[in-house]
Amino acid sequence: MTISSSLTTQDVRDALLGFLEPDQVLDDSEQTRAYSHDRAEWADFTPPLAVVLARSTDDVAASVRWAAAAGVRVVARGAGTGLSGGANGIENCIVVSLEELNRVLEINTDERYAVTQPGVINDELRRIVAEKGLWYPPDPASSAISTIGGNVATNAGGICCVKYGVTRDYVLGLTVVLADGDVVELGRRTAKGVAGYDLTSLLVGSEGTLGIITSVTVKLRPLAGRDERAVIGYFPSLEAAGTAVADVSRAGIVPAALELIDHTCLSAVDDWLHLGLPSNVDTMLLARIDEAGAAGDALADRMADIFEAAGGTDVERATDPAEIDRLFQARRLAHPALERIGRLLTEDICVPRRAVPEMLGRIQSIAAAHDIVIANIAHAGDGNLHPLIVAPDGDDAAKARAKIAFDAIVASCLELGGTVTGEHGVGLLKLPGVRTELGPRVLALHRSVKDALDPAGTLNPGKAF
Amino acid sequence: MTISSSLTTQDVRDALLGFLEPDQVLDDSEQTRAYSHDRAEWADFTPPLAVVLARSTDDVAASVRWAAAAGVRVVARGAGTGLSGGANGIENCIVVSLEELNRVLEINTDERYAVTQPGVINDELRRIVAEKGLWYPPDPASSAISTIGGNVATNAGGICCVKYGVTRDYVLGLTVVLADGDVVELGRRTAKGVAGYDLTSLLVGSEGTLGIITSVTVKLRPLAGRDERAVIGYFPSLEAAGTAVADVSRAGIVPAALELIDHTCLSAVDDWLHLGLPSNVDTMLLARIDEAGAAGDALADRMADIFEAAGGTDVERATDPAEIDRLFQARRLAHPALERIGRLLTEDICVPRRAVPEMLGRIQSIAAAHDIVIANIAHAGDGNLHPLIVAPDGDDAAKARAKIAFDAIVASCLELGGTVTGEHGVGLLKLPGVRTELGPRVLALHRSVKDALDPAGTLNPGKAF
Numbered sequence: 035m036t037i038s039s040s041l042t043t044q045d046v047r048d049a050l051l052g053f054l055e056p057d058q059v060l061d062d063s064e065q066t067r068a069y070s071h072d073r074a075e076w077a078d079f080t081p082p083l084a085v086v087l088a089r090s091t092d093d094v095a096a097s098v099r100w101a102a103a104a105g106v107r108v109v110a111r112g113a114g115t116g117l118s119g120g121a122n123g124i125e126n127c128i129v130v131s132l133e134e135l136n137r138v139l140e141i142n143t144d145e146r147y148a149v150t151q152p153g154v155i156n157d158e159l160r161r162i163v164a165e166k167g168l169w170y171p172p173d174p175a176s177s178a179i180s181t182i183g184g185n186v187a188t189n190a191g192g193i194c195c196v197k198y199g200v201t202r203d204y205v206l207g208l209t210v211v212l213a214d215g216d217v218v219e220l221g222r223r224t225a226k227g228v229a230g231y232d233l234t235s236l237l238v239g240s241e242g243t244l245g246i247i248t249s250v251t252v253k254l255r256p257l258a259g260r261d262e263r264a265v266i267g268y269f270p271s272l273e274a275a276g277t278a279v280a281d282v283s284r285a286g287i288v289p290a291a292l293e294l295i296d297h298t299c300l301s302a303v304d305d306w307l308h309l310g311l312p313s314n315v316d317t318m319l320l321a322r323i324d325e326a327g328a329a330g331d332a333l334a335d336r337m338a339d340i341f342e343a344a345g346g347t348d349v350e351r352a353t354d355p356a357e358i359d360r361l362f363q364a365r366r367l368a369h370p371a372l373e374r375i376g377r378l379l380t381e382d383i384c385v386p387r388r389a390v391p392e393m394l395g396r397i398q399s400i401a402a403a404h405d406i407v408i409a410n411i412a413h414a415g416d417g418n419l420h421p422l423i424v425a426p427d428g429d430d431a432a433k434a435r436a437k438i439a440f441d442a443i444v445a446s447c448l449e450l451g452g453t454v455t456g457e458h459g460v461g462l463l464k465l466p467g468v469r470t471e472l473g474p475r476v477l478a479l480h481r482s483v484k485d486a487l488d489p490a491g492t493l494n495p496g497k498a499f
Numbered sequence: 500m501t502i503s504s505s506l507t508t509q510d511v512r513d514a515l516l517g518f519l520e521p522d523q524v525l526d527d528s529e530q531t532r533a534y535s536h537d538r539a540e541w542a543d544f545t546p547p548l549a550v551v552l553a554r555s556t557d558d559v560a561a562s563v564r565w566a567a568a569a570g571v572r573v574v575a576r577g578a579g580t581g582l583s584g585g586a587n588g589i590e591n592c593i594v595v596s597l598e599e600l601n602r603v604l605e606i607n608t609d610e611r612y613a614v615t616q617p618g619v620i621n622d623e624l625r626r627i628v629a630e631k632g633l634w635y636p637p638d639p640a641s642s643a644i645s646t647i648g649g650n651v652a653t654n655a656g657g658i659c660c661v662k663y664g665v666t667r668d669y670v671l672g673l674t675v676v677l678a679d680g681d682v683v684e685l686g687r688r689t690a691k692g693v694a695g696y697d698l699t700s701l702l703v704g705s706e707g708t709l710g711i712i713t714s715v716t717v718k719l720r721p722l723a724g725r726d727e728r729a730v731i732g733y734f735p736s737l738e739a740a741g742t743a744v745a746d747v748s749r750a751g752i753v754p755a756a757l758e759l760i761d762h763t764c765l766s767a768v769d770d771w772l773h774l775g776l777p778s779n780v781d782t783m784l785l786a787r788i789d790e791a792g793a794a795g796d797a798l799a800d801r802m803a804d805i806f807e808a809a810g811g812t813d814v815e816r817a818t819d820p821a822e823i824d825r826l827f828q829a830r831r832l833a834h835p836a837l838e839r840i841g842r843l844l845t846e847d848i849c850v851p852r853r854a855v856p857e858m859l860g861r862i863q864s865i866a867a868a869h870d871i872v873i874a875n876i877a878h879a880g881d882g883n884l885h886p887l888i889v890a891p892d893g894d895d896a897a898k899a900r901a902k903i904a905f906d907a908i909v910a911s912c913l914e915l916g917g918t919v920t921g922e923h924g925v926g927l928l929k930l931p932g933v934r935t936e937l938g939p940r941v942l943a944l945h946r947s948v949k950d951a952l953d954p955a956g957t958l959n960p961g962k963a964f
Binding site: 202212218227240287457482 | 611654664689691692700704751753792878880883920941948951
């Protein structure tokens with residue numbers, strides 16, 4: 035592969051304007067800096083030579099075709115809300131932003147699917163399909179700000195995954211711009227199908243390294259038939275809450291959500307938004323049960339019993355939808371609330387459910403050993419933990435300790451049979467962890483698949499594995 | 500790639516006995532003939548040079564390593580119940596049978612997964628995990644005779660897919676012997692995980708062309724919490740039943756099964772087993788609703804109303820588990836019952852649900868135009884139809900007409916936005932159809948993935964795409 039490093043920004047601009055409108059090419063340094071990284075600022079990044087605001091599949095295809103010929107790399111970007119550096123700029127690259135490809139193209143109520151452009155915000159897709167009585171379940175905590183394209187590129191998880199699965203489980207088909215600029219349709223619109231290899235699933239979660247997704251066909255569920263209740267409990271310690279989580283799983287209960295929020299997170303949210311959250315508790319578990327009718331009520335009762343048996347206090351039920359929304363809103367805002375008090379290094383490990391209490395204990399030990407604040411939110415029902423390592427702004431020593439703690443958590447999670455990324459993706463931050471987890475032979479398989487689909491290394495090289 | 504065609508059976512036997520026990524190598528012509536094809540006898544097949552009865556991952560790895568070095572191809576085989584020719588022998592091959600790798604290695608009730616060898620029969624896995632209160636949903640109609648390994652290699656569907664998904668949705672991880680004999684672990688045992696490309700999903704449904712699966716980690720569900728009811732209705736025509744199916748989907752009802760069985764199938768089953776099935780009806784729909792309690796009863800009522808509105812008569816409910824089992828058993832036996840009256844060419848198309856009535860009508864027209872009997876069973880709730888083209892034994896003219904009808908059905912399904920294989924896989928029978936469906940650029944992607952993982956073309960070449 036030849037990477038030309040002799041192109042100037044002006045060269046790139048002139049070339050791109052051969053097939054794009056002037057307002058689709060951003061190249062002043064302030065603009066390129068704004069598109070130079072996602073929310074993983076701790077990872078390396080380099081401002082792109084230019085940013086392309088794509089408005090069609092053809093725009094993306096032409097940009098990739100030009101870049102491949104010119105030896106320039108292409109980094110695809112949605113809303114830039116990623117937490118692993120997957121959309122961070124790299125040397126000698128253009129960023130292709132898909133944010134203006136933001137229309138839902140089709141909603142089919144009979145077959146229960148929607149075809150959407152990648153720049154549609156997750157919440158917006160959910161709102162639009164809800165008007166037709168349909169439900170798109172995947173709900174990353176970033177649903178108000180992240181795009182479907184980014185969700186697909188990272189195989190984003192979320193709060194209801196514990197029962198309803200992750201993004202990949204809802205992707206039926208994709209329009210993809212390949213590394214040579216060719217455009218293909220992958221997947222299907224029928225309920226089932228096994229024609230050829232599952233290249234759709236291969237593209238989901240590939241972080242822009244195998245192709246750039248310009249439309250997504252997502253499977254939907256009926257909106258009706260669910261009957262929501264929240265169950266809340268307060269626990270004297272992280273481990274006690276972790277024990278409750280493991281016990282819920284062992285009892286065969288599959289909640290529609292089972293979230294853990296620790297004292298640090300609860301305080302940060304309440305200090306910011308004054309929601310009246312309890313401040314005198316250590317750890318909260320917040321669950322949702324959505325089976326209809328009496329069967330759902332019975333499950334909620336069983337879960338409340340398990341919470342109490344594990345040391346939970348003030349175990350309560352909420353059935354008012356507004357109240358349930360308010361509780362989950364507090365969960366969703368934990369990350370931005372903590373960002374107000376320092377720079378966050380966001381972990382994303384997933385351990386076996388029974389290892390949740392042990393892992394939470396280890397995280398506390400690691401925080402103590404490295405003299406650093408680690409707050410905890412977790413999709414606890416999945417064993418997917420998000421320790422948030424907080425370093426006060428400007429405190430370089432704390433930043434250095436945070437990085438050491440980050441690596442210690444990853445190592446600990448692998449010891450417990452976990453994976454180094456549950457839902458945020460590998461990007462750049464998790465490259466060392468994923469290499470340890472996969473091992474050399476599986477990494478070589480990744481390399482051979484990457485080389486097969488992108489022999490010149492045009493698409494987001496150096497990310498994802 | 501060099502394919503040696505100079506090896507004799509004796510050469511192969513001698514070589515294999517360098518690392519296998521004598522009773523693991525079958526090479527007399529009767530034995531090799533017995534392993535030369537699956538149930539797709541209409542597809543081409545060639546008896547293998549020898550059959551390896553693998554008893555460990557090491558046996559498979561050593562066999563593949565030897566074959567790769569000797570320029571011999573390897574066809575992996577489970578129980579040989581496939582319907583597309585995926586396990587059919589090809590020139591200059593050995594068949595590696597996984598039927599003796601038939602132990603369930605681990606059942607984890609806390610995390611709800613099982614690790615199983617590939618030769619375990621589907622029903623046997625279901626029975627063993629049920630003893631621990633767990634449920635493995637994928638239930639191909641062949642569940643009594645097909646293996647998990649074969650189910651994974653073809654991404655088998657089944658009766659409850661309409662609500663619970665297909666085999667791929669339950670595969671967390673795999674042990675795989677690669678084309679060079681190396682052994683890798685793919686996937687994970689945690690609930691979520693996005694470390695690297697989803698090579699697990701890529702291997703599922705790859706029909707032994709990318710690797711040979713020697714263990715499977717499957718996700719399980721709690722067995723409890725479901726409350727089964729069957730709803731049965733009889734319809735005056737295939738199209739009337741098809742309309743009911745489309746209306747159920749449109750109403751947002753997701754049944755746990757929605758099967759269509761036509762008059763020919765019902766008669767064949769009843770003639771064989773004297774189950775007392777009605778013989779004076781045209782088409783039966785058989786549904787299962789498994790929501791718990793009153794909510795489930797209400798859904799069953801709505802479904803019964805939809806059946807009646809579409810012209811269904813004698814619409815009844817069954818709640819006795821034995822009665823429900825008997826009804827679904829009749830459905831499962833339709834295929835073997837029809838095999839008693841002639842040679843079957845089994846179709847496996849999947850169309851959009853609303854196209855079910857139109858497609859059923861077209862199938863009847865095709866049967867009439869080609870003067871051939873076509874019986875119909877269908878996972879109708881998924882739009883997955885199995886027209887069974889029946890040619891009386893020894894009637895070569897009928898066989899020829901059957902093949903023409905087969906191609907006409909495939910072409911018609913593509914016109915209606917369907918896929919040429921919903922769940923049986925491509926094997927050999929669907930190669931022309933899948934090439935039309937995927938198109939040249941996506942086929943080239945398949946080829947590049949195949950070349951990346953199996954550059955010498957050792958593993959089941961010429962199948963799957």
